[in-house]
Amino acid sequence: MQPEIYEHIAEYIASEATGKVPEQVRQHVENWLKQSLENQKEFELLKKSWDLSGELPATKPDVNAAWLKVSSRVSTSEKTLKKNQTAQKDFKVHSTATKKATSWFYMRAASIVFLIALGVASWLFVQSNAWLKLQNENIATTSGQTKTVTLADGTKVKLNSNSSLYYPKAFEGNTRKVLLEGEAYFDVSTDTSKPFTIHTGEVETTVLGTVFNLRYFKDESFTELLLEEGKVAFTAAGKEEIVLPGEVVQFSESTEKISKQKNSNPNILAWQTGELKFNETPINELINTLQRYYHTEFTLDNSANLDCSYTGTFNQNTLEEVLEIMQLSSSFTFKKQGNKILVTGQLCPE
Known part of the structure; x- marks a missing residue:
């Protein structure tokens, strides 16, 4: 304002x-x-x-x-x-x-x-994000679509589905600022004189030249970053966390807390590789992964479905194909209703 x-x-x-x-x-x-x-x-x-x-x-x-x-x-x-x-x-x-x-x-x-x-800190974030939207170019993806864009400084950004990136035609001054809504994989061109900053909700991620995955969807109410190369300053709610390769950092909007740990999720980059891996993975965790990967919502009619695990690998499969393969070892049926999946019966392998 x-x-x-x-x-x-x-x-x-x-x-x-x-x-x-x-x-x-x-x-x-x-x-x-x-x-x-x-x-x-x-x-x-x-x-x-x-x-x-x-x-x-x-x-x-x-x-x-x-x-x-x-x-x-x-x-x-x-x-x-x-x-x-x-x-x-x-x-x-x-x-x-x-x-x-x-x-x-x-x-x-x-x-x-x-x-x-x-509330000036959060207010300034909201306003700076709105300003970035108004002043910059925009590239967006729809459901099931990915896109790659090369920015003026040589930075390469691959957008996941249902995502938007706002960026300038040319980076002026002593900073490089962009705005992300959704998920993207960044390979940032090194320029020690111009820090590269990504705005996502209430979070600022600042780098000089790194490779990382950044995710922020408004309906999830959190921002998550996985760093593969380099070093990142992850700032939210007045706190800064330095992230090193192999670490995942997450900011929760509900608790306003930052958490950081070594990455143990083999599917965090599945949207890029197309491969989903499950090794004795609890069913509730598997469902969360499928919801995240396919941007859909599951409804289970039987709480007992959560009391087991699943092992299997899927490569470039549709959601329907994944569920059909799982049906080979379990007795459940599923029905797709718009962006929701209704599961009836036992997901646990027999």
Whole structure:
């Protein structure tokens, strides 16, 4: 969000209470709301913070003065926030009615800006991602499709299905930035003077010249990286993890934690090799792998299906072929319904 939109939103919400929103302000805010669902959600959050701060006095707010006051506080610390909260309490007790009307507006406008300031790290990620989308070229894949693109610096990127990459025609300045939604395999051209940064959700991955696989699908709520060559700085939630070859690092959006370990998953690059390997693999883990590889969802009608393991190798097979091969040693049936697979019976080998 560009800084001036804060002012428009503050004036919009304040004026809306009186039923007299300036037409120019209304157009600015409504045009911004139409741009994305994320903007609409953010507006509702800001409006709720305004509503929670209490009733607006029936006086015309000095929006310009209020904005000048609160905009200077966007980067203040939590200590400053607490100090202002204390001032608000004192103000309620001691101020006159006239001063209260104006100061009340200040405090309410400040609550909006402080709310944004407290979440500034995640907010900046969202906004920088949106900016990358608007400013850059885009290559995308559909279900079952992969694509390879060579970027201006010689970096090669192979996209998995249902993925998008946003990148510039030429890398200018002292950085190389791209945005990934989905999964891709990167072979980054070495340039020690220009770090290569990939934005994925709330994560930044920075390298100089490496080979790695990076995965981020919004519906999975995590970002995962497998490093094959070189060294990577993986940053999320204000923490940085250095990743070495053979390691897998993952950031969970729900817990906001980073975990790192040696890779033990033989199928993490199956989307590239076309080969799935299972060696006494628990059925629930096998199902998760098939869901990830084929971008589908399984529904099992019998919980006992999870109490066993499976051994087998599949090479360039469709999902239907994999299940038909598994049926040779198990007594189950399956039915495909759109992007879902309904499994009936026992998946465990007999």
